[in-house]
Amino acid sequence: MKYSHVLLQNEIPIAQTLHTSKIANSLGITTIFNPSPLPSPKEVTEVIDWSCIDWLIVNEEEARMLRDRATSRTRCDDQLECGEIPDLKQELAVLQELISFSMATFSIVITLGSRGSLLAFRHTPSVWIGVHTPPSAGKRPVINTTGAGDCFTVSSACISSAVV
Template sequence: MSPKSLNTQQTESRCLVRGSINIDEFFHVSRIVTPGETRSSTRYERRAGGKGANQAVAVAKAAGHVSMIASVGRDGDWIVNLLRETGVDVDLISVTDDEPTGRAIIQLTPEGENCILLHRGANFVPHVLPNYPPFTHCLLQNEIPFEDTLATLSHARSTGATTIFNPSPLPSHEELRSFPWRNVDWLIVNEGEARSLIDALKDSPNQPTTTGDETSRGIKDQGMSTLYALHHLPTFSSSVNIVCTLGSEGVITLLTSGESFHVPAAKLDGPVKDTTGAGDCFTGYLVAGLMESASNEDLGVQNAICMAVKAAGICVQKPGAMESIPDRMQVEGNRT
């Protein structure tokens, strides 16, 4: 499906991102290091990152108004400046002397595969939440203290804002079981995360993670079966719209109405160079699309997802995470 051009004039909707800011340290390797192995990297790079920062930048590059609440160390001033230059409101980003800016240590292969190790740093410094700015959408991940995520989610729900949760990295099983899913409007996961959610939330270890016979089904159908299984768990919430990315198979969506649809992956103009920021790019563009939608009906949501898929397709053909996120004009001008 060819998506309609989304309205870029956003005078009312504003997204609040409460999330992480990291310094990404890339080590280029011929293949991912295995346990007990020592290997030399062929190149080293330092870039701005963090799922919160990446997704905020993606919202901004998709022409969305976005503010961010976060913390950095004194070594992170350059990232705050970069966010500001990209269009993110950084007035609520604090600088601490107690910890360095969070770190992501990333192994990256020539094929674009990656392996990531995180150090939380300033992301976990106690943060006194200020008076929240006005916002209509709230986007959360899981690279800050869990209690901060819960507090922000609760506040967002009390204001009537649309809430979007991208639980990456996944919280513990205990945290997932106690999570207030009723406060979430949109859940964005990949298929592995969706299956892990079911494992955490199902009533017994023997309860299936999908519905029906999976042996003859393709990845898309298996993924949709997983979403239906998650949607019907009593420990989840039927009021959550679920968006699940399937890599090269595209994206599947299950709405609270019970309706579902599939959007195929974007056709690439060149080889995959780096998948590090693709998920954050997709999430930010999707949120910007939801901000622009007059309603969450099928057509509006499909338009938003198509735009997000196109953006992620451009993203993976460039190195880096934050700097690989395309701007709106690139995405709208990219042929499907």
């Protein structure tokens, strides 16, 4: 059996996360990283090898905090291209900054709760395409969102692995 994806969350020691991501990268296995709870500023800037992360999945607050912790990282010139998305200008700015800090090699997803999610994926070596995915129209009221981010991350990994 050939493995195609590894899903990592920051709930195990960072050394194990880093070791696993490097092995997966060396074997050509897609690495999906949901860094929750967020790594320290030093881990963000000096410890984590972001070039081993293919997909980064974070919620809005994590995206802003990750951006703030990455401010000392070297920036690249990669650009986010997408049409006008009303009411998401701040979120798009954060997404652009995560791209410019090279926080993933292929895709960055920011979940927006009741507003859906933002996805950016690499289109060319220096251009990323951004897409807003609105939430599905549920027929029942949301009662509790505990575990919603974990479910979203696992579902994204399953869909991604099915496409491969």
